[in-house]
Amino acid sequence: MKLVRKNIHSKDGSGSVTLVAEEQEDMWHAYNLVLAGDSLKGSTIRRVVTESATGSTDKSSVRITLTIQVETVEFDTQACMLRVNGRNVQENKFVKMGGYHTLDLEMHKPFTISKECWDMIALDRIQQACDVAARADIAGILLEEGLATLCLVTSSMTLVRGRVEVNVPRKRKGSSGHEKGMKRFFEQCYQAILKSVDFNVVKVLIVASPGFYKEQLFDHMKQTAVQTDNKEFLQFLPKILLIHCSSGQKHALGEALADEGVQSRLEDTKFATEVRALAKFFEMLARDPDRAFYGFRHVQMAAEKGGVNTLLLSDDLFRANNVSIRRQYIALVENVKSLGGTVMIFSSLHTSGEQLKNLTGVAAILNFPLPE
Secondary structure (H helix, E strand, O other): OEEEEEEEOOOOOOEEEEEEOOOHHHHHHHHHHOOOOOEEEEEEEEEEEEEOOOOOEEEEEEEEEEEEEEEEEEEEOOOOEEEEEEEEOOOOOOOOOOOEEEEEEOOOOEEEEEEOOOOHHHHHHHHHHOOHHHOOOEEEEEEEOOEEEEEEEOOOOEEEEEEEEOOOOOOOOOOOHHHHHHHHHHHHHHHHHHHHOOOOOOOEEEEEEOOOHHHHHHHHHHHHHHHOOOHHHHHHHHHEEEEEOOOOOHHHHHHHHOOHHHHHHOOOOHHHHHHHHHHHHHHHHHHOHHHEEEOHHHHHHHHHOOOEEEEEEEHHHHHOOOHHHHHHHHHHHHHHHHOOOEEEEEOOOOHHHHHHHOOOOEEEEEOOOOOO
16 A cells, blocks of 8 residues: 555544555455545546537446545455445535535555544554565465365455365276366466465465375476476475465464464564464463453453553454444543553454454453453
C-alpha cells in the first residue's frame, strides 16, 4: 500500500487519508479500514444516457470521481476485490445527490477515506499496510491420498489457490492402477504449484501430509524438474520444507505453520509471531487455565486488574457496524497497552485467526492466575 496523503486533526482525530493499493493484499487492508458511515472518494465507471436535439438517446460509459457515504462493504476473498455501496454526497454531473452507487476499488488508483474519528486500530492498520518489510509470503500444499489443497499465505491473508482431486484406485496385487493414479495425482500437484507460486517472491514452500505422501511428491517434482530442465524450480528446492500434518484440507495448514522448522524460517514476521502466541495460549489453557482467558467479559475483567500480558483479538471485531461495540474493543486495547501489555490483532483470513474467532475472537494470556 502507498500512502499518498494523510490529513488527520490531532484534536478530535477527524480527517482523511489517501491511499493507493499496489497489490492484492492491500484490498484486504482497505476492507478493514472502510466502515459504514465513512466517506469514500474514488474513481469509478458510470453508465450514462445522453439525449440529442432530435430526441435520440445514446448510452456510454464514463469514468468519474465520486464521493459516497458508505453503507455496505463486501470483500471477495478469491478475486481480492472490494465493493463499497453508498449514497453520493457531493455534487456530480452524472450522479444526483443521495443517489446510490457502488464503488469497486481498483489497483493503482488512489482512493480517499474520511472518518469522523481515526482510532488507533485504523492508524496501526495503515502503518502495517505500508510496511513492505512486514510481508512474509509462504506457499503451502497440503495433501493426502488423491486430495491436495494449495494455499498462499501473506502477512494478512491465507488464500486457497487450488484444489487437486484425483480418483486413485486401491492397491491390488498384480495391478499398477494405484501407482499410475498416484503419479497422475503428483503431476497435477506439481503443475498447480508451477501455475500459482511465484518463486521470486515466496520465501518457503511447505509440503505437508500424513504418512510419506510429502516425500513422494517432493521426489516426483525434483525428478520432473530435472527431466524438463526447469532451472527455476531446481534452484528453489532448498526452500521446500517437508512437514507432517493430519490431512489435505486447509485447516491442517495451521499444524504445518506451527512447526519449528517453518517458524525458524519466518522468525521475525508478524504472522509467525501470531502463530506462536496462539499456540502459547492453548498450551496455557491446558496447563494453567487461570492464566488463559477468552470472551470479552472475562478478558476485560483481567485487563481492569492489570493482569493481561498478551491480548489476542480478531480483526473481525473492529469491522462491527455497531459503533459502541467497536469502541469497547478499542478501549480494551488502549487499556492493555497503557499497562505495558502486548496487543496482537489476527487476520480472520489466516487459519490462526479462524481458530481465535472460534474462541469468541478475544483471548488473553495473563501475567498471574486469576481464579474465577
